[in-house]
Amino acid sequence: MWVMIGMLTALPSASLFARQKARTVVPKGMVLVGSGVYKALYDNGGKFDGVDVPSFFIDENPVTNAEFLTFVTQNPKWRRSKISPLFAESTYLANWAGDVNLGKLGPNEPVTNVSWFAAKSYAKWKGNRLPTVAEWEYVAGAGTRSARGKDEPGFEKRVLILTNQPTPKPLPDVGQSSPNYWGVRDLHGLVWEWVLNFNSALVTGESRADANLERKLFCGSGVVGASDFTDYAAFMRFAFRGSVNASYSGANLGFRTVRSM
Numbered sequence: 001m002w003v004m005i006g007m008l009t010a011l012p013s014a015s016l017f018a019r020q021k022a023r024t025v026v027p028k029g030m031v032l033v034g035s036g037v038y039k040a041l042y043d044n045g046g047k048f049d050g051v052d053v054p055s056f057f058i059d060e061n062p063v064t065n066a067e068f069l070t071f072v073t074q075n076p077k078w079r080r081s082k083i084s085p086l087f088a089e090s091t092y093l094a095n096w097a098g099d100v101n102l103g104k105l106g107p108n109e110p111v112t113n114v115s116w117f118a119a120k121s122y123a124k125w126k127g128n129r130l131p132t133v134a135e136w137e138y139v140a141g142a143g144t145r146s147a148r149g150k151d152e153p154g155f156e157k158r159v160l161i162l163t164n165q166p167t168p169k170p171l172p173d174v175g176q177s178s179p180n181y182w183g184v185r186d187l188h189g190l191v192w193e194w195v196l197n198f199n200s201a202l203v204t205g206e207s208r209a210d211a212n213l214e215r216k217l218f219c220g221s222g223v224v225g226a227s228d229f230t231d232y233a234a235f236m237r238f239a240f241r242g243s244v245n246a247s248y249s250g251a252n253l254g255f256r257t258v259r260s261m
Contacts, residue, residue: 031183059256061174066107087117108173116246128257162189
């Protein structure tokens with residue numbers, strides 16, 4: 001099982017981020033996330049100082065059924081009847097009524113039953129990409145008032161309650177939760193979300209994050225040296241990621257995209 005839990009350090013100052021945001025053109029439907037450092041909760045013998053997370057844009061909400069419908073309409077090879085079994089299990093878009101028919105699903109519900117391959121292709125089609133683990137966890141670690149939710153009373157308990165609750169049926173529309181410090185919604189309690197490097201088999205080794213984090217710290221042995229076990233919801237996320245493969249198409253698994261600055 002791949003498990004690496006992290007925390008935030010070297011957070012951006014609120015005034016610096018406000019100035020950056022004021023002079024930045026943010027793509028429609030996305031929000032700006034300020035730079036910082038994502039660090040493991042265990043020190044690995046003092047040999048690892050964390051992953052630098054440069055500023056980036058991320059979707060405010062998870063990708064919806066309507067958005068993914070537009071994608072498969074324009075890209076027929078990703079339709080349910082056309083997709084190769086190498087890229088998706090038989091459950092791929094199984095909740096849709098047809099290739100380009102949502103049936104009773106709400107257009108603004110988060111799309112689910114999509115594989116990593118399909119999510120990655122959608123992101124590329126949008127001119128974006130899937131977030132890395134470090135980026136996703138960095139954003140998910142923000143509270144409502146600061147970039148470091150752990151400093152806000154009740155934050156971890158609230159996230160754990162949301163993570164543990166059953167997946168709602170039918171799924172509610174996206175965007176109904178309160179935004180976090182960065183302006184991102186629905187990170188906890190709606191659906192699980194794909195990340196680019198969810199599994200070591202998909203790590204490229206081309207970045208500092210791959211070399212220093214995913215390859216060295218993305219292993220079960222890291223838990224033994226963990227210095228903080230309070231963020232149990234994060235352990236659950238990493239356990240879930242370690243249980244799936246890239247063709248998995250689960251009923252409670254969606255995604256959102258990011259764009260580098």
